[in-house]
Amino acid sequence: MSPLERHLTELSAALHTRGRVRRRFLRECEDHLRTAAAERGEAEAVRAFGPACEIAAAFDAEVAGRRSVWAALLAVAGVLAVGGSTLALIHAASPAATPAIPWAVAFFVAAQLAGVAAALALLQALAMRREQVAPGDVLLLVRRSGVALLAAAAAELSAGGAVAGKGSALLLLAGPALAVAAGVAVLRVRRLARQLAAAGGARPLRPPLEDLGMLAGVHLPAVEPSRLLPLVTALAMAAAFVRDRAEQGTAGQALLHAGVEGVAVVACFIALGPVLGLRRRVAELAT
């Protein structure tokens, strides 16, 4: 086997990417190497091309980045569609139905979690469109997309458990159908990203303000999300209080609901912060 053939074989073996984009990349590389070999000889062409494993890893990371952005955009569309189906389900419920409190709490928590995770995924996907991405960032985007989809599904399930009624099957199932398609895309990228990030390492912390600043073209102060937690919690509690009062709830009820909202925000931040790239795990802080 010639040095050129050996290099192409190594490149092909090192690539994790499959499908059309892989064939295009290998064809471009082969054409490049053959043209260079005709001008400078095989040994020099192979040397100038660079190590096969490094080039393959860079290409795999690029493909994973591109696919994760599309999967995230599809996941956001899936979350919106599930939201639409959930609203259709709620409007189809009997007006006299009284929702069971556990289901109602689960619905509000899951719906807000889906919204936050989808917003984080959308911001990151838009910011990643033009940047050179690391496998850790791809995995984070996959996790944010996955959490958004799962939370949206949990919200629709909770709404179904909270209020009984009849609705159009098409409306109720359209959202979950799109969410399943998005879930498949997310899982495919996850497999590729996990192969690339096999070396492991700490989970990346990616504050949404940095992504927002990059998209807006302005420099925003690098504030860790944990420092914003008191402000975000206070705003969420205030919004819950105002919403309850607007729906003719008593001041006592509104205060109770605001308290539940505050506890839910802090609990979600503690439990899901590392998964969503908003805070480090305690074990990682210690090292």
Next chain:
Amino acid sequence: MRADLRGHLDGLLLAVLAEQPGHGYQLSQRLTRRSGGDLGVPEGSLYPALHRLERGGLVTSAWDDGDGRHRRVYRLTSAGRRAAERSRREWRAFSAAVDRVMGEPA
């Protein structure tokens, strides 16, 4: 001297594509010619970078049989032209600042 300029590869590719469209090998030859052979970028790393620029909408590509060979030819989009100009401006400002520090002995 062979400088390692991997972090600037996107800007370099935009600059050589602003000259005229080309396939990967032509672009690597332009980089070598315009730098006098001083840029230590592995030629294979051009392809992940070209795919990244395409993802960002700065470059488009299509198969071309122009010279009797089936090759992928890359060209700048209008967003790519603006990005090339911005990258050039930023590099000039950066190199001028470094030059002011490094150019004069203390």
